[in-house]
Amino acid sequence: MMSNRVPESLRIANVSRRSLLLGMGAGSLVLAIGLPRPGRAQDAPVQFGADAMPNGWRDDPNVFVSIAEDGIVTVTVHRSEMGQGVRTSIAMVVADELEADWDMVRVTQAPGNEPRYGNQDTDGSRSLRHFFGPMRRAGASARTMLEQAAAEAWDVPLSEVRAEGHVVRHAGSDRTMGFGELAAAAAALPVPDREGLRLKDPATFRYVGKADIGLVDNDDITRGTTTYGIDVRREGMLYAVIARPPVFGGSVASLDDSAALQVPGVERIVRLDPPAIPAEFQPLGGVAVIARNTWAAIKGREALVIEWEDGPHAAYSSDDFRAELEAAVQTGDGKLILNRGDVDAALAEAETRVVAEYYIPHLAQAPMEPPAAVADVRDGSCEVWACVQAPQVTRLRLAQRMELPEEDVTVNVTLLGGGFGRKSKPDFVLEAAILSREMGAPVKLTWTREDDLHHSYYHTVSVERLEAGLDAQGKAVAWLHRTAAPTIGSIFAPDPKEKLPFELGMGLTNMPLDIPNVRAENPQAPAHVRIGWYRSVSNIPHAFAIQSFIAELAAAAGRDPLEYLLETIGPARLIDPSEIGDVWNYGEDPARYPIDTGRLRAVTETVAEAIGWGRQMPAGSGLGIAAHYSFVSHVAVAAEVEVVDGAVRIPRVEIAIDCGAHVNPDRIRSQMEGAVIMGAGQALTAEITFQDGRAQQDNFDTYLIPRMETAPREINVHLVSSGGYDQPLGGVGEPGLPPVAPAIVNAIFAATGTRIRRLPVADQLRS
């Protein structure tokens, strides 16, 4: 029997992983990969948004707000800060409802503890979408308690007192009491009922929606006094780096550590277990070097002599795999994922048929702070300090791996020096914990940049084949999309080869196009490396292919790309994603979050006007446009490029987002600016390739991301607002990215007549 051949240790791991999947907290995982939640009865009401996330939401002021006698208000932020500004934005929301003076507000970071704080998975562009309401209520409840305390102290009706500007005032007598004076009495009061709670009229917001709020971490960042995961220091701490198998799934065949042990400062060499398959969030194995400082650990690792057993993925080569994916999309054998109308008949009758294939390579998130963590596992407890996007998942996996009850595991969340999806996987924290337990001392584990690029949870690699039939007027009447890419599901299950609903729902099954006959198929694609979330995930290949293809159709029809894009989006209408084939809709209620083609048109028209669409361009210059709906926000990008001797410069990019009402407009702008620059890198230079199972890029000298002189020069952000604060909010962190690369590549076509179908552009334009 199969199970007899599974080593005992692995089998236990598998069993306990499964039991976790069915138990509390496992929902993080399951939901994240878009499967039905386990354990729910068939007839239970379907939940959406924050309600559907593991551990949901909390709005208890006693959890999120504390006020000291000196009046200092401390807001506990339970979402991880990785540059999106969430520590500032959540504090703004709470402080506003609390009527606090912003200068008196401080922020503290919650440890991983979802039963206390609600869901903490900082991904999916969800923090404000899911917690704007709860944080408003937490602030308003705390304000109400302060008002009650004052009313009791003065023995006046509650209706006669009002908090404002960090004091509570009695209208009749003009008496005031400061928040600090009232804090103790207020804290003793019961939390007011959610139902009767008075929320502020948004017209009176002091901080929410205002553009001039400074980041709460500005002082520390500019003085160098912040603490990221890599910065944590503990008494008696040792420093570790790990030599991991260069091929995913490989293991150590032989080890000679004698030279490494001679390196001054090296304390011990520890062999780590081979990785579990599927990999999930477990370490990759290898050989750890533990030393008295990072440099000694790195030198020690260089001195290791290791022969690797490469395992089943030793032949993985990006060139060969691309050919494999290209072959897979030639046939109609793939899983049918969309089928509306009669595509075959419509194609047969079409005036013109257009076919194109697009290739989008692996990418590494490459946050500037590589994965790093400090762990202290001693005396039956485990405490870690780590830059993690998913602190509760980290806690659960640590408890499992350290065989400790969850309450004996503490996950302190540091600032994250970038995340982009990489730090939602706590494999590196588990490594630190394993080594700390081994050493009986605190251990800091640092990933070097080479470790990061060689052992990422890579963005998938895709071939997208699109075929369309145009009628005599050039309008698309048939659309056939075949998508082949390894799935993120491959880190959770043995060898799945088809995309999961959530991956398809990122721009494919929910494409809001006005085309009568549509079919989509998903041919199989195996995974040979760990595949993971990367900012905006499957929207990257889907948006690139679809938005490039629409521009190709415009060219085939002899039409203006902007006009053709708007025609293909069709008239303004509300689309229920579940009715066009997307059952996921980013976890949101399709009734509250329909796709709104009116909003998609509006952002498109905004960037077109801003870039001066239709103006005469000099030779070698061109404009391109793309629009994409993702994370329940609508975004469009218009790019201007110049191509000189095959080199692409991007003088200007206009980007517009409609994400509903704005909580922190400055941070929406900064997310759009960053998305444009990251997207430009994906369009022009960034790629991870494999040969003999090994990642070919070692560091930032070969994994090329934009620098100031290569980044788009001028970026203008347009915040197109529709809907007030009572309307659902859209995501911000991710949706800026998907339309950037196709807009740039469409502009390159306009500038040169050359259609780029393989990313990155690299040297394809050089003759």
Place this chain on the structure above:
Amino acid sequence: MITLTVNGTEHSFDGDPEMPLLWYLRDELGLTGTKFGCGIAQCGACTIHLDGYPTFACITPISIADGSDVRTIEGLAENGDHPVQVAWRDLNVSQCGYCQAGQIMQAAALVDSTPDLTDEDIDTVMSANLCRCGTYPRIRAAIKQAAEARTE
């Protein structure tokens, strides 16, 4: 024995002379404001001032710093009020903030040493420093603001 001055305080070190200044600052002195990003002088997160010049601490063996004056982000200005730091705060330059110590050290040296900064100066010098969040437009704007504040 290597002796060096870091942010005005003298230190001595008798460990591996090949140890990059970066790890000495971070692990031995606990000055973690200087960041590790690549280890091969490609990202600039480790930028410090060595005798006043912006330097990649990740590839600078501590032996080279013997007898030198080292300044890190923690010691750039007594109250953290170098015009570059002030401009960074005014314009909310940072996103994750991780690369910003290196950006600020690079920018401070540029602003302090170049009287009439051009866009080209900024592009050329600041392209030594990577930012994955994409804060370049604000970095450029902040440097211009700081340069103006310097000349006023």
